[in-house]
Amino acid sequence: MSRSTLIRSLRRTGVLTSVALALAVATVGPAAAHAEVEAEGARALDQNVELTFAAESESGTAGISKLEVILPEGIVPQDLTFEEGPKGWKFTPTARGYTVSGPKLAVGEDVEYVLTVRQLPDAKEVAFKTLQTYSDGKVDRWIELEEESEGDGHGHGHPAPRLALKAAAPGAESVSPTPTEEPTTAAPSPDASDAPAAQGSSAKPAADGTKDDDGMSAAVPVGIAAAVVLLGGGAWWLRKRRGGTA
Secondary structure: OOHHHHHHHHHHHHHHHHHHHHHHHHHHHHHHOOEEEEOOOOEOOOEEEEEEEEEOOOOOOOOEEEEEEEOOOOOOHHHEEEEEOOOOOEEEEOOOEEEEEOOOOOOOOOEEEEEEEEEOOOOOEEEOEEEEEEOOOOEEEEOEOOOOOOOOOOOOOOEOOEEEOEOOOOOOOOOOOOOOOOOOOOOOOOOOOOHHHHHHHHHHHHHHHHHHHHHHHHHHHHHHHHHHHHHHHHHHHHHHHHHHHO
């Protein structure tokens, strides 16, 4: 083989390799994007377990700015402690789970953060459905469970992050539920609206009874005194009249 023929052959091989590599990246890249949760050796009913969450970026024009997670049954927001995450990001409880959000990340940058859960539920697996929001408003919905995930036939579905749990350790028990925050305004009891009326109706007769008793006790001495004065005055008048007549 001449030198020129060898060079042309190598160039052709290199071009074909580059094309094959580019096709492989283009085909596998989108399918590889996903969201996941990990906790090494996690068992049902384990306490104070660190959960590491990761969500990959699928946008080529905007950065991730928020993740909203819907918690599985058996875990409430009060059971979680935010350990670390992207700089400037914060953990916020919601009615159905929580959000971690903050300044938008660079385009193509993935998210990773760590939470500690007070206790894992007594289950074989838990799923953390996740809504991934970008700075341009686009949302990736990592919410599909295995049995309902259809995708497009090429692994392009959006499965929810799932954590498989080993069987609970012998003697492991559920701890008491984490108390929720007290409401700022206590709800009135069913009888609260009737209480003022009941107090008012009972207080009024009591007051009237006291008034009648006081009036009676004051009238008796006054009546006696008046009778004494009248009797005394009558006796004095009779004596004076008899003396004048004599």
